Amino acid sequence: MxxxxxxxxxxxxxxxxxxxxxxxxxxxxxxxxxxxxxxxxxxxxxxxxxxxxxxxxxxxxxxxxxxxxxxxxxxxxxxxxxxxxxxxxxxxxxxxxxxxxxxxxxxxxxxxxxxxxxxxxxxxxxxxxxxxxxxxxxxxxxxxxxxxxxxxxxxxxxxxxxxxxxxxxxxxxxxxxxxxxxxxxxxxxxxxxxxxxxxxxxxxxxxxxxxxxxxxxxxxxxxxxxxxxxxxxxxxxxxxxxxxxxxxRTLPVRMAAHQERGLAVAAFLEGHPAVRRVNHPGLPSHPGHRLALRQMSGFSSLFSFELATEERDEVAAFLDELRHFRVGVSWGGFESLVNAPALSTEESVRATMGIPAGLVRLSVGLEPAETLIKDLGGALERMAKA
Ligand SMILES: Cc1ncc(COP(=O)(O)O)c(C=O)c1O
The missing domain is CATH 3.40.640.10 (Type I PLP-dependent aspartate aminotransferase-like (Major domain))
Structure with a gap:
């Protein structure tokens, strides 16, 4: 079956x-x-x-x-x-x-x-x-x-x-x-x-x-x-x-589309100078990638990356610069979403979970990857200039 x-x-x-x-x-x-x-x-x-x-x-x-x-x-x-x-x-x-x-x-x-x-x-x-x-x-x-x-x-x-x-x-x-x-x-x-x-x-x-x-x-x-x-x-x-x-009914095809778009966006961010690191197990650079390939048959499109900042306000400013990603909790829907634990989680809780202040979480939806990459690239550029 x-x-x-x-x-x-x-x-x-x-x-x-x-x-x-x-x-x-x-x-x-x-x-x-x-x-x-x-x-x-x-x-x-x-x-x-x-x-x-x-x-x-x-x-x-x-x-x-x-x-x-x-x-x-x-x-x-x-x-x-x-x-x-x-x-x-x-x-x-x-x-x-x-x-x-x-x-x-x-x-x-x-x-x-x-x-x-x-x-x-x-x-x-x-x-x-x-x-x-x-x-x-x-x-x-x-x-x-x-x-x-x-x-x-x-x-x-x-x-x-x-x-x-x-x-x-x-x-x-x-x-x-x-x-x-x-x-x-x-x-x-x-x-x-x-x-x-x-x-x-x-x-x-x-x-x-x-x-x-x-x-x-x-x-x-x-x-x-x-x-x-x-x-x-x-x-x-x-x-x-x-x-x-x-x-x-549409889960298998949606997951294939989420995987493709999520990986494209993650690869773009990994190559960007304003990004310290990308946490996506589908990237070959991820420490768990080889293990993931052994026990998973694909990757969804929820992942995080670190902005090169320790400042909560700068993380908030980055979120505000995004035009296409919507700011919100939850994930896994057709729409692309962005969230940052620094805005909602106490510093002490973040510290016990090893979550740095500059961490941003993306849920990549079903929009074309180019649209999302353009949005993220523009926001990172504007943040660098500010
Ligand atoms: C990994 C994970 N497990 C469980 C839940 C809880 O699910 P629900 O919001 O449907 O109660 C969430 C919600 O965000 C989640 O992210």
Missing amino acids: DDEWICGRLGEDEPWMLGAVNPPIFENSLFTFPNAAELGEAIRNEDERYVYWRGTNPTVDLAQRKLAALERAERAKCFASGMGAISATISSLVSAGDHVLVLGAVYGPTTQFLRYLEKFGVTHTHVVDLDACDSAIKDHTRLLYFESPSYMRYEIFDIPAVTRWAAGHGLVTVMDNTWSTPIFQKPLTMGVDLVVHSLSKYAGGHSDLVGGVVAGPSRLIRPLALTEYQLYGAAMSPHDAAKVIRGL
Whole structure:
């Protein structure tokens, strides 16, 4: 089964769909049953039976089937946001007294959530590489959480080596695969236990959706679906599931276009005298490039570069000079975006994540690379003259 077929057709030939080219949206909060016994049976298996929208919905199910197949997972569960998926997944795996290892830089609110868990007696330690895991692991470490490429710095971790180490120590591994999408990287095939995604980025692709997913084996997804999914209530709506299904239809071609444009823009910046360094794992100069080629089949278009300045105001001035890139959070949509951690993240937090003041993050959209290069070149030139 290839990814294009999964994205475009998987699960869409059911008789009840009547041959519709887009599956109907089930817009109902509940399902009814012919008798009380059948209702009781359905409630006991609510992760697989349709009872109430907060637990299951056929349109959401279709999105889940496609995402599970793309990640080569037994099952997937969609949430109302990426953070909904991440917080429910971590909660399902830890209990009071447990410890979590966080490898490399991860999305800020994920760290915030781990700090929040401290009030329930769950602690965590950030480590920079696999060697540091050896000294940071504790008797009660239960989980290893990471992203590859890592947040903002786009470092590459050796996924098979990480999962071998974690399995050897009896830890569950959870990886955020939002950056690559399952089109370019399949962590479960490299030993990761559970993969989480924000679907609000490339998977949705049109900046009109917030959603998340966790994918993995039934033995881990079923308890999560029956407990955290139901109790936290961060259920995906069928309308958002329909947008996910639409987004997946074009995901392989959009990712190819993002890759091409992102690499062209990154190569331009790498050759520019006003740029100190470019953090894009698709560039041969990136320290993780060879490793990336072993475990990824392509590169998305979110990356960062360093302006030759330590001044927050100069970074802000550069952003203001851009005409085509829009200034905003999030990424992975059709539109090119720029953001800079110096404008939003405290200096102390940036320092612990190794993020310099001059770091600028670009999400390269689907516009022609020449347009974007011209925009960046003009802004760098005007900044140099100011
Ligand atoms: C890497 C990564 N993971 C997870 C999330 C959270 O996703 P959401 O905003 O859909 O909750 C984000 C959001 O920016 C992200 O960048």
